Amino acid sequence: MNAPAVDLAVALGPLRLANPILTASGTFGYGLEFAHLADLAALGGIVSKGLSVAPIRGNPPPRVCETRGGMLNSIGLQNIGIERFLAEVLPGLERFPPRVIVNLFGVSVDEYVRLAERVDAVSGVAALELNVSCPNVHSGGLEFGQDPEVLCALVRAVRAATGKPIVVKLSPNVTRPAEIGEAAKVGGADILSAINTLLGMAIDPVTRRPRLATVKGGLSGPAIKPVALRVVFDVARQVGLPVIGIGGIETVDDVLEFLLAGASAVQVGTALFRDPTTASRLVGELAARLAADGVGSVRELVGAVRLPA
Amino acid sequence: MLPSDHAAVVERVVEHPLPYFSLLLDAPPGWAELAAGQFVMVRAGDGLAPFLRRAFSVHDASSSPAGARIELLIKAVGPGTRALAGARPGDRLSVLGPLGHGFSLPAEGPVALVAGGIGSAPLYLLGRRLVERGVRFDLFYGGRGRADLPCLERFAALARRSGGRLVATTEDGSAGERGLVTGPFERSLAAGEFRFFYACGPMGLLARLAALSAAHGVAGEAALETAMGCGFGACLGCAVPRPDGRFALCCQDGPVFPFSEVAW
């Protein structure tokens, strides 16, 4: 079969991608776990597991549980730290065409700045995604992503530390995500991604115990897609920065919905756990779908939702 | 062997009786050599519930005219396992594997195998591997009642082939010795009958066995079960606490761990 003559390339401000399908932070391991399970080369980009200045050992088990149409997690930001990532993982990822975006978080502005400075000169890093919305750790990013002023100051400090594109990842656990997105824009963000997980909870009715050791955790998967779509729609229209849509994406129809709502690209997360090929497969399916529909460029769809008059 | 996602054909479904059942699946060539203790992640449906894959140990693996055949021994406990119990010959199941590290094989015996209920699943292949190497083993097999000792005769025959024996226990006395499996096992352990032992079962049983391992100075390995998001190292959801305060990943570092490397 010939490749359909469809243009999948997208530009999100300064970040250019061969296609709009990326993998979401924390759902793709460090990337190489998938090298033999999926066609990494097909992807538009890979977002790393959340990385911090020093390694973090994470939360006690149980850390995950299934919910209807999704899952809760409280991994607790376990990661190997930025230095080991750059030394041991990035060289392996650089062998593949997709752009690598590092997902970063810290407990203080200073830590974010140190991370940004560290990756600024690393050629294999295409952009930084700031996790300012992780609901899992008390001392973590929660405050940054919930207060527009705090967030604006954080992004401004990171902006001063790097010339690379900055993606700010928005939390759905606020009343008006677009207001936070606006603050990120003022601080100097290039791109917004949305959404991170929704704070949730599950109880085993037999044992009467919470299913997660931390009691509450982050909800992801198809169950959150309508919420994610609404946030992307609001943020894209109200802030005016390019948006990466995230939340429950599993099928090519899901991708189209996010594009129509205003996303210029998408990240696939939890769906990778049940089918590791989801993201790479969607690249081909998207091209085929656009060709079948006579759409020449994926960019034509961005924000093209037909609203009632 | 690197894991792959295989569209396995269900060759047979055997009820032991329910809630215990076996799925016999075709598998790629090479799977006949799987290490005992390795596992697979199976999709139990395409809908929203069950959503994630379910983890199952490889109960048996052998070569077949088409390549290989694996057997999963499953206890139906919830939506995923109940859906799998409804599989019919000819159905296709998405089976991702082989995953994790299996049991290490001893240079010499005798060794013990300790199974609690459905924890017997990975120990059958282990027993076969031991027989292949000429290592004698005794199998201690405990459950609530006779119905919770699926494949009892098959395990007994395997233990005999190794030169060892099967010791069954039930809490209700419906088969073997009345009581917990740790009773007869500890007596044999204290008598110095084993150089090493292997176990799989509920966490409470494994923790008790870890204490026995330390008390009697006989090392061993346990196959652990944790909640799992992915099974292949991508979600970091399957944390196992280690004695040094850090966490191992059950799916990658395990599911088999030396007793001494887990903070029970």
Ligand SMILES: Cc1cc2nc3c(=O)[nH]c(=O)nc-3n(C[C@H](O)[C@H](O)[C@H](O)COP(=O)(O)OP(=O)(O)OC[C@H]3O[C@@H](n4cnc5c(N)ncnc54)[C@H](O)[C@@H]3O)c2cc1C
């Ligand atoms: C490495 C590994 C190997 C396994 N091997 C086997 C096997 O060979 N045969 C077999 O029958 N089962 C095995 N299990 C357990 C099996 O994965 C679960 O029983 C199954 O996921 C339950 O799914 P469900 O939808 O039927 O029930 P759910 O609704 O998901 O769970 C029903 C009940 O089982 C408990 N449960 C769920 N998952 C697990 C788990 N992973 N470990 C312990 N309890 C759990 C739940 O807390 C709940 O009380 C294994 C698990 C792991 C991690």
Ligand SMILES: Cc1cc2nc3c(=O)[nH]c(=O)nc-3n(C[C@H](O)[C@H](O)[C@H](O)COP(=O)(O)O)c2cc1C
């Ligand atoms: C197990 C797990 C771990 C995650 N870890 C991170 C993380 O480290 N940093 C981050 O920004 N988001 C993390 N996320 C959130 C995802 O990147 C994504 O925003 C969210 O899961 C919604 O997308 P999905 O429904 O496609 O999974 C994690 C999600 C899951 C399920």
Ligand code: FES
């Ligand atoms: S189950 Fe996902 S990392 Fe082990």
